Amino acid sequence: MRLLCCFSLLLSLLVPLPAAAEWYREERDMMGTRVSVELWSQDRVLGKQALAAVFAEMDEVNRLMNPWDPESELSGLNREAHRGPVRVSPALFRVLARSIEYSKLSGGAFDVSFASAGQHYDYRKGVAPSKEVLEQAVSRIDYTYIQINAELRTVRYAIEGLQVDLGGIAKGYAVDRAMAALQRLGIESAVVSAGGDSRILGNLGDRPRTIGIRHPRKRDDFIVMIPLEDTAISTSGDYERFFIDADGQRVHHILDPTTGKSSGKVQSASVLAERAIDSDALSTTTFVLGVKKGLELINSLHGVDAIIIDDRGVLHYSDGLLLGSDLESESEAPATP
Ligand code: ADP
Ligand code: MG
Numbered sequence: 001m002r003l004l005c006c007f008s009l010l011l012s013l014l015v016p017l018p019a020a021a022e023w024y025r026e027e028r029d030m031m032g033t034r035v036s037v038e039l040w041s042q043d044r045v046l047g048k049q050a051l052a053a054v055f056a057e058m059d060e061v062n063r064l065m066n067p068w069d070p071e072s073e074l075s076g077l078n079r080e081a082h083r084g085p086v087r088v089s090p091a092l093f094r095v096l097a098r099s100i101e102y103s104k105l106s107g108g109a110f111d112v113s114f115a116s117a118g119q120h121y122d123y124r125k126g127v128a129p130s131k132e133v134l135e136q137a138v139s140r141i142d143y144t145y146i147q148i149n150a151e152l153r154t155v156r157y158a159i160e161g162l163q164v165d166l167g168g169i170a171k172g173y174a175v176d177r178a179m180a181a182l183q184r185l186g187i188e189s190a191v192v193s194a195g196g197d198s199r200i201l202g203n204l205g206d207r208p209r210t211i212g213i214r215h216p217r218k219r220d221d222f223i224v225m226i227p228l229e230d231t232a233i234s235t236s237g238d239y240e241r242f243f244i245d246a247d248g249q250r251v252h253h254i255l256d257p258t259t260g261k262s263s264g265k266v267q268s269a270s271v272l273a274e275r276a277i278d279s280d281a282l283s284t285t286t287f288v289l290g291v292k293k294g295l296e297l298i299n300s301l302h303g304v305d306a307i308i309i310d311d312r313g314v315l316h317y318s319d320g321l322l323l324g325s326d327l328e329s330e331s332e333a334p335a336t337p
Contacts, residue, residue: 026051031062031171033195039182040189040202053181054192061174064092067115067165077155078163085147085154093153095166095173095277096146102169102281103143106297108257109288110281115165116140117260121251126243128251129260138260167253171197172234172280179276196235197280203229214239216267216309224307224315232276234283237268254287265290268309271298278304291316 024047027036037054041047066072073092080086088096102110117137120129129137145158157164171194178192179199189202191209200209208229212222216239226233242252242262249262256263269286273279282304286294291310298306298318305320 022047024048024051026055028055028058030055030058031066031174031194032068032167033171035192035194037178037192038190039187041187046185046187050182050185050187050190053185054178057177057181058174058194061091061170061177064089065095065166065170067163067167074164074166081155081157082160082162085149085152085156087152087154090153091173093148093150093155095169096155096164097148097150098173098277098281099166099169100143100146100148102285106285106289108143109293110168110285111141111143111257112164112166112168113141113143113146113162114168114255114257114260115163116161118165118253118255119163121253123241123243123251123253126245126251128245134260138258141257141260168236168284169277169281171195172232172276172278175199175232175276175280196237196240196283197232197276198234199232199276200228201230213268213270213307217313223309226307228272231272232274232279233270233272234276234279235268235270236283236287238262238264238287239267254284256288263288263290264311266294266308266310267313269294270307272305274303282306 021042023038023040025038027034035058037051039050041050064073067074069075073089077086077088099112117134120133120137121127140159140162145162147156147158175192175194175197176199179201182190182201191198191200198211203209208227210225211228211233213224213235214237215221215223216237236254238250238252240253242250245251252262254263255261266287269283271279271282271286273282286298286306286308289297291308294308295306295316295318298304306318308316310316
């Protein structure tokens with residue numbers, strides 16, 4: 001906030017700006033999270049138009065992919081696709097196809113059919129499925145049952161009872177769409193966020209924006225601050241949606257597809273990539289893979305980096321963040337397990 005104020009002041013001293021040049025901001029609760037946008041515009045009408053364009057894109061993705069809305073295209077697919085191929089919108093097809101690519105790349109750690117088990121959890125009410133329900137549900141988690149045909153743009157589920165939820169990738173996709181809309185309008189400096197998925201366009205004139213990664217065990221603290229420009233960053237954490245069960249175990253919303261239970265290898269995984277669809281899917285993937293396999297995957301990908309906080313609160317960085325920086329791998333973070 002202070003940086004932004006300094007920037008506005010600096011500009012007003014140096015450049016003869018049109019009267020309406022300013023930051024435009026808006027936040028709304030949607031897609032089960034808080035969506036926020038902040039953009040710089042020299043023109044009031046354009047600034048307002050740009051804010052509206054962001055929320056229009058978010059609304060559209062929500063309309064197609066919200067698993068809780070029985071009217072969404074995804075809900076229709078979940079009801080129908082086990083009966084035979086269903087033709088879907090280009091947007092839904094694109095996100096599903098990308099999901100399957102990440103499933104293959106991660107050996108199944110990322111799998112949108114996790115929802116076959118995920119649908120039996122209610123984190124707000126503290127409800128987890130029984131052993132029997134979970135066993136049956138886990139047998140239906142397997143992305144290879146989701147058969148897609150790119151030419152016909154169809155999707156078919158090879159078994160009954162399989163459920164897809166795009167919660168690990170759709171917010172990133174929505175952020176990308178919103179950013180593309182801003183760029184079409186000529187906006188050059190903006191941040192769009194949907195929960196833990198953000199995309200940063202441009203900078204603050206003379207410096208990059210500073211984005212914070214939340215401390216996984218101290219609600220209002222940041223554990224790392226990173227200067228960023230023209231990039232996407234997503235964080236998956238075990239502290240967003242969770243409850244502590246009768247055995248004292250943390251039950252949260254990122255599931256290991258092999259067990260249908262919360263993945264406990266790390267507390268948080270943040271991924272940097274050019275696009276938010278990729279940083280979103282990869283943050284969930286890295287969270288499930290854990291430090292060693294997660295960093296192996298991230299280091300094998302061009303233009304992608306990660307910061308992982310392990311189950312003891314220790315920070316780990318991908319190679320791209322260590323090269324030429326003062327960051328230290330496996331440095332002790334002031335986190336409590
Ligand atoms: P958030 O939704 O809090 O931003 P993530 O991007 O990590 O966090 O996404 C977590 C969501 O991803 C879960 O709420 C669920 O919808 C989905 N998900 C959980 N486990 C998996 C998994 N193994 N593969 C793909 N998606 C998953
Ligand atoms: Mg994600």
